[in-house]
Amino acid sequence: MSDPDPKRQMAELEARIAAAKAARAPGKAHQDEHYSQAHLAWRMVIEMVAGLGIGFGIGYGLDVLLGTLPWMMLIFTLLGLVAGVKTMMRSAAEIQEKKLADMAQENERAQHGD
Numbered sequence: 001m002s003d004p005d006p007k008r009q010m011a012e013l014e015a016r017i018a019a020a021k022a023a024r025a026p027g028k029a030h031q032d033e034h035y036s037q038a039h040l041a042w043r044m045v046i047e048m049v050a051g052l053g054i055g056f057g058i059g060y061g062l063d064v065l066l067g068t069l070p071w072m073m074l075i076f077t078l079l080g081l082v083a084g085v086k087t088m089m090r091s092a093a094e095i096q097e098k099k100l101a102d103m104a105q106e107n108e109r110a111q112h113g114d
Helices: 008-025 029-066 071-113
Strands: none
Touching: 029 071
16 A cells, blocks of 8 residues: 655655656746857957957057057057957857757756656
């Protein structure tokens, strides 16, 4: 009639509760996904503009001090562009690693849920 093992009963109950919570959990809303994509795009744009601006500022400052206008400004603006692209690529790799880790975690959950 009744199960004599209360620990097993508790484990079964917890498993049923977890399954019910997982079934009722809302998925990621489309608008949340759109917001996060826009956030990442702006982050990359800001990184690029910051690299260019810093390179331009350093180059212009050196040109004013050394009287070599526009050579240092051109060189450091190009270096700022390279630094901005490098930072963007690092951010893109970080984002890709995070997405791959999330997908692996979802796949693992799906396999254990079967």
